[in-house]
Amino acid sequence: MRISVQDTPFDLGTETTNFAAGHRDMGAIVTFTGVVRDLPDDPLEAMEIEHYPGMTEAALTDIAEQAMTRWSLGDALVIHRHGRLVPSEMIMMVATASRHRKDAFEAAEFLMDYLKSRAPFWKREITAKSADWVAARAEDEDALKRW
Amino acid sequence: MRISVQDTPFDLGTETTNFAAGHRDMGAIVTFTGVVRDLPDDPLEAMEIEHYPGMTEAALTDIAEQAMTRWSLGDALVIHRHGRLVPSEMIMMVATASRHRKDAFEAAEFLMDYLKSRAPFWKREITAKSADWVAARAEDEDALKRW
């Protein structure tokens, strides 16, 4: 299990390949990657991500440990960036390894649902005219109910 | 949308990075990768994958088109190998890109469920003593019912 909270970019290919390579006895690998959208009609200059050093790592570790307990996982990986990101940069990724695809998929969805609403990150969208904090969505909170 | 049926290895990192790079307006990327298990207690020498050239590509294209229709996807990728693979080699991968993580996850699970039971691939496990065709699992057929 690895948790990384970092301001530097990560390489999705390298991370995923290394994660898969470390789990040769696991037949199923699922990854999720979040990307800063680059919308032609919506001129986002940057996304700033604030976090709560110390609590962030603890919360992500707790979420990943819960996933390892609830599903038959060989491993889990969570990487989340903070600081200033520009459109098309990768914000975060999770990866899960299991013998069964159902466990790998469900655990990755669980990680994402909890990470969205329970890990102390706050996003702000910077445009030419404004710098607005992203509002939490009711559907993200609702997503937790299924677990 | 890209479908590739190939006997050569693919690089998960390169494929995933290229896939994500092609969809800058999509915030959510999900990948699934299937790996030949490398079990210390189960001395698999190789996995041979037979397929039905022509029908394989048509079936995978049909499955991917269904996914593109049923979910809000920016793109879908399916790579599946055939021929002789050794433990720890990657058998196949799917990737989905969407604006929403729910669509990306569900579409990837749908692709996997259909690919498992509706694309004409047959696996055979080669050990020192035997060369047995892998039996289809009832739970894989059942998995289709939820879609």
Add this chain to the structure above:
Amino acid sequence: MDVLYFAWVRERIGIPREAIETSAATVADLITELRAREDRYEAAFSDLTALRVAVDQKLTDFDAPLKGVREVAFFPPMTGG
């Protein structure tokens, strides 16, 4: 009409494909013809619940008509992924 066999169906019949002249109206009729031919066909087609069929590269069922069809394939349930 080309008839193709895959995986253990191919192994039991001993060849991957053959050209067959038939006036069978459906896949089921074709199977009845093949089973009557030789033991190796009987061995391959003895349990239809373990078999799947594609007609012109589309998965279908044993009632499928064969009129105008160019290619029929028999194989076990798929195990990809």
Add this chain to the structure above:
Amino acid sequence: MDVLYFAWVRERIGIPREAIETSAATVADLITELRAREDRYEAAFSDLTALRVAVDQKLTDFDAPLKGVREVAFFPPMTGG
């Protein structure tokens, strides 16, 4: 006790953290004290439904006791991922 503020809570109060001497028994009592201080606190804490609290880096609720606590943090609902 250290009190931390994040995102727009930090912006409204104007500082990211401060040391506070308090005998408040619970988080809710602490909030009552802070709101009485200055308008900027009143502005930050006016709508508790829009706020979340962590005590010693664990998410909790406004009833949480403060005895022995070293760090309290106030922030809006999280928006990671």
